[in-house]
Amino acid sequence: MIARLTGAIAIAAEEEFDPDTVTPGVWGFVVTFALMVVVVLLILDMVRRIRRTNYRAEVRERLEVERLEAEVLGDQGVAPDVPSPSPNADDDESGPGAASAR
Template sequence: MSAGPSWLLTGLVLQATPEPAELVPDTPDESLVTPGTIGFLVTFFVAVALVLLVRDMNRRVRRVRVRSDLADARLREKLAEERERSAEEAGRPAAATEDPPGPDRRDDPDDGPVRRH
């Protein structure tokens, strides 16, 4: 096969392919199809609402964690008092106990400092 017929065939295929504007002639001008000022304002207000919701969610999660830590501390104190009381009733010295093993949420580097309002 020579270079002449393949070049001619490529030219015919490219010439037969219509332009996109010829396929759909009723498309509006691209400058008229924009969101405009209203679209910008709606997008802006949705973004502001999202930022405010995320901040509120973070504040509420921090409050829940602080309350949980306080409840855990109260429970540990109550258990320690009960152990001391039961040891005194049995007439033996109270054994020194340590906190149960487990992750301390305040040491989590992803949490950041806990701020109280």
């Protein structure tokens, strides 16, 4: 077995190597181009998925902040969406009790 292997190596060493005849050819170009297209598409998909993940994380953070603000305002006895009464609320005559006060 070793003798055959050394014989094949000796025959290969005797042959002259011509770099002009060794080319990948058209199929080598097609395969390389297809591989490049697949890699570019994978990179675009990865960037899209990373961007989507980052946006989801930002939205989660905003929702968490809003929830915490609502809890803090709720603990203080103030409703988060109800505006505080103005200081001149007693002078306003257009309120619901204005008609009965006259």
